[in-house]
Amino acid sequence: MKIVYMGTPDFAVPALSALVEAGHEISGVVTQPDSVRDRGKKVKMTPVKEKALELGLKVLQPEKIKKDAAFFEQLKACHPDLIVVAAYGQILPKEILELPKLGCVNIHGSLLPRFRGAAPIQRAILAGDEETGITLMFMEEGLDTGAMIAKRATSIGKKNAQQLHDELARMGAELLLETLPKLQAGQIEAVPQDDSKATYAPMISKKDGEIDFQQTPQEIERQVRAFDPWPGAYTNYKGKLFKIWKASVSQQPNSAAPGTITAVSKEGIEISAGGGTFIAEVIQVPGKKRMTASEYLKGNSIEKNSVLG
Structure with missing residues (x-):
């Protein structure tokens, strides 16, 4: 099975590492363009790019993936059976969602449908929730609206956002590895989200x-x-x-x-x-x-x- 991995920040690194360590074939890694960060005003690679290069993987960094014909041809050349996405940072257009035969699977840092959106970890703490977790879902054109294929919960307690972030990133990697064999064997029973219970986790400023x-x-x-x-x-x-x-x-x-x-x-x-x-x-x-x-x-x-x- 050939996998294209799409992710950008630290949250997305453990799953990429886990896929490689487990022997899965990563035919391409897609991440956001390098950007100027920190006080030194130096151009820095994304954490996912750093890890991908360390692992010797092919990296693609399109500015915008929507209506980018050249990028789409590069993606097709990776021949993905599955695309795995974790905090990539751009909405995937229909032609990409339909490209891999096994679909596109997203690793999301909440117990969907609660806290769809960009900042589920922070919003769960702010809300005083007792628990949060990881949801794996098939992606569709809506924002975090796809059918769920696996979930795992953890208590929040007195954890801060960094602690919870690191724990959920590890959990996401573990849950992904456990789920992939079932996905490949066609043994997944996807569960639609109850939209009436959905809440939104807007970006933090x-x-x-x-x-x-x-x-x-x-x-x-x-x-x-x-x-x-x-x-x-x-x-x-x-x-x-x-x-x-x-x-x-x-x-x-x-x-x-x-x-x-x-x-x-x-x-x-x-x-x-x-x-x-x-x-x-x-x-x-x-x-x-x-x-x-x-x-x-x-x-x-x-x-x-x-x-x-």
Whole structure:
């Protein structure tokens, strides 16, 4: 079976590696074009391209796959029996969806139909869901609307987005390898999604990280975990950026104005939020690395009764 793999970010790397390690023939890897990233303004390869080159695989990087006749001819030349997609970053047009005889299978980081879209991991944490997972589905022209062929769940607990991302990427790779033999043998029973239960997970923006202390402490604690590593949950302290990377919720009520620092100790910085108390335990200020409240207070001060925001 010849497989074309389409993916771009770190999330898509484990499945590509797993396919190669399991002995599957990867006749081509399609990823987004190289781009300028980070502060150095250097052009960087996508994580999937880096891994593909390391594995000695053929790489294709079309700017836009829709109506790109030259790319479509290159794709046909790979003679794919199956196309596997993981966070590729472009919608596949009908002619590509219909190219492989076994179809196009997507690895999606949620328990569909919940959280279709670009940011299912962050949105699941923000929503306070108890669990999320991986869904493998046949792709169609709609956004994450295809029939499901396999699912696996995991609890969210107190995991942040990076931890959950890494776990789901591994789970996706494992579930894919388990499912491919059934797919090749024609033993898959695809289950249509219930569109009435669908929710959408829109892309995250930097603005989403700004903390609104009108929210409950529980909502802010989830925001902190959902936006680690990017964009980070942030506010301002005396006009300077103040990021919070780890937090907890106190059971103590708090009648101070939202955003007021009501206590400072080595255990954390207590902040009024939504009538309750939110505790910032790991913070970061401009020019400094992340540090616990205890580490920060050794050489700096935080004024009680100051208001954040």
